[in-house]
Amino acid sequence: MTDLTRMTASELAGLVAAGDASAVEVTQAHLDRIAAVDGRINAFLHVDTDGALAAARAVDERRAAGDGLGPLAGVPVAVKDVLTTRGVPTTVGSRILEGWRPPYDATIVERLRAAGTVMLGKTNMDEFAMGSSTEYSAYGPTRNPWDTDRIPGGSGGGSAAALAAYEAPLSIGSDTGGSIRQPGAVTGTVGAKPTYGGTSRYGLVAFSSSLDTPGPCARTVLDAALLHQVIGGHDPRDSTSIPAPVPDVVAAARLGASGDLTGVKLGVVKEFTGEGAEPGVTAAFREAVDTLTKLGAEIVEVSCPHFRYALPAYYLIAPSECSSNLARFDGVRFGLRVGDDGNRSLEEVMSLTREAGFGPEVKRRIMIGTYALSSGYYDAYYGQAQKVRTLITRDFTAAFTQVDALISPTTPFVAFPLGARTSDPYQMYLADLYTIPTNLYGGPGISVPCGLSEGLPVGLQVMAPTMADDRMYRVAAALESAVGTFTPPAL
Amino acid sequence: MAAISREEVAHLARLSRLAVTEEELDTFAGQLDVILQSVAQVGEVAAADIPPTSHSVPLTNVLREDVVVPGLTPQEALSGAPDAEEQRFRVPRILDEDVAS
Amino acid sequence: MTTTLPAYDDVVARYEPVIGLETHVELGTNTKMFCGCPTDFGGEPNTRVCPVCLGLPGSLPVANKAAIEATIRIGLALNCSIAEWCRFARKNYFYPDMPKNFQISQYDEPLCVDGYLDVEVNGETVRIGIERVHLEEDTGKTLHVGGATGRIHGATESLVDYNRAGIPLVEIVTRPIPGTAALAPEVARAYVTELRDVIRSLGVSDVRMEEGSLRCDVNTSLNRPGEEWGTRTETKNVNSLRSVERAVRSEMLRQASVLDAGGRITQETRHFHEDTGDTTPGRSKETATDYRYFPEPDLVPLAPDVAWVTELKAALPELPRLHRRRLQREWGLSDLDMQSVLNAGAVELIEATVAAGATPAAARKWWLGELSRRANEAGIELADVGATPSQVAELQGLVDAGKLNDKLARVVLEGVVAGEGSPTEIMANRNLEVVSDTGALTAAVDEAIAANPDVADKVRSGKVAAAGALVGAVMKTTRGQADAKTVRELILERLGVKG
Numbered sequence A: 001m002t003d004l005t006r007m008t009a010s011e012l013a014g015l016v017a018a019g020d021a022s023a024v025e026v027t028q029a030h031l032d033r034i035a036a037v038d039g040r041i042n043a044f045l046h047v048d049t050d051g052a053l054a055a056a057r058a059v060d061e062r063r064a065a066g067d068g069l070g071p072l073a074g075v076p077v078a079v080k081d082v083l084t085t086r087g088v089p090t091t092v093g094s095r096i097l098e099g100w101r102p103p104y105d106a107t108i109v110e111r112l113r114a115a116g117t118v119m120l121g122k123t124n125m126d127e128f129a130m131g132s133s134t135e136y137s138a139y140g141p142t143r144n145p146w147d148t149d150r151i152p153g154g155s156g157g158g159s160a161a162a163l164a165a166y167e168a169p170l171s172i173g174s175d176t177g178g179s180i181r182q183p184g185a186v187t188g189t190v191g192a193k194p195t196y197g198g199t200s201r202y203g204l205v206a207f208s209s210s211l212d213t214p215g216p217c218a219r220t221v222l223d224a225a226l227l228h229q230v231i232g233g234h235d236p237r238d239s240t241s242i243p244a245p246v247p248d249v250v251a252a253a254r255l256g257a258s259g260d261l262t263g264v265k266l267g268v269v270k271e272f273t274g275e276g277a278e279p280g281v282t283a284a285f286r287e288a289v290d291t292l293t294k295l296g297a298e299i300v301e302v303s304c305p306h307f308r309y310a311l312p313a314y315y316l317i318a319p320s321e322c323s324s325n326l327a328r329f330d331g332v333r334f335g336l337r338v339g340d341d342g343n344r345s346l347e348e349v350m351s352l353t354r355e356a357g358f359g360p361e362v363k364r365r366i367m368i369g370t371y372a373l374s375s376g377y378y379d380a381y382y383g384q385a386q387k388v389r390t391l392i393t394r395d396f397t398a399a400f401t402q403v404d405a406l407i408s409p410t411t412p413f414v415a416f417p418l419g420a421r422t423s424d425p426y427q428m429y430l431a432d433l434y435t436i437p438t439n440l441y442g443g444p445g446i447s448v449p450c451g452l453s454e455g456l457p458v459g460l461q462v463m464a465p466t467m468a469d470d471r472m473y474r475v476a477a478a479l480e481s482a483v484g485t486f487t488p489p490a491l
Numbered sequence B: 001m002a003a004i005s006r007e008e009v010a011h012l013a014r015l016s017r018l019a020v021t022e023e024e025l026d027t028f029a030g031q032l033d034v035i036l037q038s039v040a041q042v043g044e045v046a047a048a049d050i051p052p053t054s055h056s057v058p059l060t061n062v063l064r065e066d067v068v069v070p071g072l073t074p075q076e077a078l079s080g081a082p083d084a085e086e087q088r089f090r091v092p093r094i095l096d097e098d099v100a101s
Numbered sequence C: 001m002t003t004t005l006p007a008y009d010d011v012v013a014r015y016e017p018v019i020g021l022e023t024h025v026e027l028g029t030n031t032k033m034f035c036g037c038p039t040d041f042g043g044e045p046n047t048r049v050c051p052v053c054l055g056l057p058g059s060l061p062v063a064n065k066a067a068i069e070a071t072i073r074i075g076l077a078l079n080c081s082i083a084e085w086c087r088f089a090r091k092n093y094f095y096p097d098m099p100k101n102f103q104i105s106q107y108d109e110p111l112c113v114d115g116y117l118d119v120e121v122n123g124e125t126v127r128i129g130i131e132r133v134h135l136e137e138d139t140g141k142t143l144h145v146g147g148a149t150g151r152i153h154g155a156t157e158s159l160v161d162y163n164r165a166g167i168p169l170v171e172i173v174t175r176p177i178p179g180t181a182a183l184a185p186e187v188a189r190a191y192v193t194e195l196r197d198v199i200r201s202l203g204v205s206d207v208r209m210e211e212g213s214l215r216c217d218v219n220t221s222l223n224r225p226g227e228e229w230g231t232r233t234e235t236k237n238v239n240s241l242r243s244v245e246r247a248v249r250s251e252m253l254r255q256a257s258v259l260d261a262g263g264r265i266t267q268e269t270r271h272f273h274e275d276t277g278d279t280t281p282g283r284s285k286e287t288a289t290d291y292r293y294f295p296e297p298d299l300v301p302l303a304p305d306v307a308w309v310t311e312l313k314a315a316l317p318e319l320p321r322l323h324r325r326r327l328q329r330e331w332g333l334s335d336l337d338m339q340s341v342l343n344a345g346a347v348e349l350i351e352a353t354v355a356a357g358a359t360p361a362a363a364r365k366w367w368l369g370e371l372s373r374r375a376n377e378a379g380i381e382l383a384d385v386g387a388t389p390s391q392v393a394e395l396q397g398l399v400d401a402g403k404l405n406d407k408l409a410r411v412v413l414e415g416v417v418a419g420e421g422s423p424t425e426i427m428a429n430r431n432l433e434v435v436s437d438t439g440a441l442t443a444a445v446d447e448a449i450a451a452n453p454d455v456a457d458k459v460r461s462g463k464v465a466a467a468g469a470l471v472g473a474v475m476k477t478t479r480g481q482a483d484a485k486t487v488r489e490l491i492l493e494r495l496g497v498k499g
């Protein structure tokens, strides 16, 4: 029999639906793969073997009973440890939540269960989704299956590496400044950040509420679209959820796969070409632009003058919101408590708990945010960053009057060696240079593999107007049809 | 000139309830200085008459009806508590009596 | 500190007070502000909680429509403008009764602004400016263990219950109120009273100070005439209408004694003590926390459109002041008479008595007369005197039907207050009905004429006024149970004199 772990989600769903493989077989194959390779990758923080097999059995029983199955029934999914899972440990990659079993499911997790997908477990991530390499996880870094001495991107390195290592055909990520797209790019997988408000944040442990967007990760564009369709759509428990149907991303991915982009106008973001990116990344991107032209797309250069301020604006807005969102981790209602010797005051115990429970990057961002929101600095920092956010949104709006979608490299550099950027936080921040504007604007963005640079994957990013997620899937699928998918060396 | 002093970092740590060590203070002071100098670039943008964006979705008046929805049992509510007593969350003695509501 | 306080009259002769009030009202919605947990009182600890109001990681708030509407209605009743667009904001500070370590509140964009409330003090109308009305969430309850009397000082640990966390709380802030001079304490009390009545009339809260659903902080400052306003203090823990008045007065006296001694007033929070009636210092405002407010990203803006606000405005009930004016008109009372009704706290009682069938005059007579006298003697509120409006109306009905005269009615009322039953029952049980049997009455009249021949002759000779003595005699033999007017007519008839 063919290796089930090498198949796409849509293929696996087809096998299960046809009865050619049981959901239990599919699940067991992935659990076996995890057992075999995850010691070297560390993509998973928790593998829910019993829960996964029980969910798989339920799908098989439903099929046996003749009940209709959803489009992804029986397909395993790995879930970033940023989403709450009822009774299943949820750590957000942090010591402060070690051992916490939430009493409730995130909306996305509910929808995954309702669709008959099989949750394999929770994936590794930079602590509280703050980072671009997964090295800031409190539970050790995840390694890139392309080269285990290199980073898998972040914060969702676990979700991306699990795909590239064939431990899961689908995974869920969350993207605040690029945490789905950049890991996708450096692991040669597909990562889509939906329109903000297009996927529910209920149960997503907040980092930066106005930017956080959960979304699908997969090895193919169509698989990402299928997953997007399952998890997307309005949720009344999230006030920022858009009350509109999910754009037909699956149809768009199928349309794109025909390889015809005639009539599609794409804008290359002028500010994101040239300096800043590694030559190999630029070269791969240029080649992909040529490919898109051959597919029939019209390519123009578009200037977005305020994009250069996106990174500084982001590093004010996200830490500000994080300083408030993370205040609740105080050792009172859940999680770690340190130093409660019966003598110390609550304030001391809280401070010791947070000191011990948070890693250095989280502490840095909390302090930056506390600073930026202080009354004396608010206008110059947080307030000004929000104005820049408006200008960036206007750049997007203006661009989308000229083109259907924008394209750029996903990230300026390929997977870098572990430890290369941890000593200089700002060098790490540059990994998200090209992905951040989309988060500030709220629109959708997808990273699709477009080539290799020195044997490592390079991603191309497609950015579309808000609620036009289908457009980016079409372009990404077209490119994928031309350049194919990328397989890492055997582990 | 440094954007932020070691003393200011110590103050931020206190406000943030982080019992940072002396060594951390040294490291953080340098790192936060680099970060703040860099993010201060937003000040270069002339934006006096630009409205700020706090939310990217164009929604208003997202409200729910005043209808009771089942919540958690006390057991579920207290299941993650580091310490509980009499069905309440137990915390060490509180120093500051006077916190505004 | 045992300084002698100056006399109040001296203080107001030398200083001008400026007061201000911040009032918190817990709304009586079915569910909390941002989640579907019930708001009812009295549950076991942590039984009215969910991931949202416990602040569990990943949870998100969704605003309660009924709470927004209640706040807009309060704003409209207080003559405020309703914001066309406003946002919630996070107020960041660490405290264990606040599950997220920030409170969702409103900062520089309150839902309602720029209103006023007219209150009456000693027959004069004082217009109190309302700066803002905004909506926020309440905190949980902390139990301090191990110290004396459950106080935080000396406690070894605290226990937290989040049942109250997230209950919608409306904050109403006045503008500074200058120019009230000696009346400042009464103005403060009148404002809180009127505000309470307005909110109660809207039906959005039970506004009970003793249960904490209405809480008040009082700002007070003093300045010498012609000088700038003084430094203000904020007195918290003011939990009854009477305390509002006492707290202002006490703080005026304290500040005057500090200023008299050449001292400076510190801007600080002070606590009012119900038992002693004075205030003690809390945290100094100079070291106040920076709350680092910023727009709540998890809640989208509120933008009440004109149609919605108009609809809410149209559905407002008659507000207490207008209601009182209408009653005054309907009852035909002078301003002075209405004032005495108000002072006696009898408006609602009289209104209900009239609704139960009594005339306004009769209802007012009973409540302001006999019943007020009893309430005063007992030192209780008129409403707690032991008679209900329907009982008073029933009593008056018996009088109107001629079954009770005024004197008998008082005796029956005594029985009502003592809890002996309804007026009709008491009249029957105590055999107090007016004697209307003409045979028995004629006999008593004849008896009185026979016993007082001199008086009878005077009456016969035309001195009709002398009949009074005979009426008295009849009333005496009938133990007051006859109708004096009937008796008089009967006497004149028996003596052959035209009345």
Ligand SMILES: [Zn+2]
Pocket (backbone or CB within 6 Å): B071, C032, C035, C036, C037, C048, C049, C050, C051, C052, C053, C054, C166
């Ligand atoms: Zn709740």
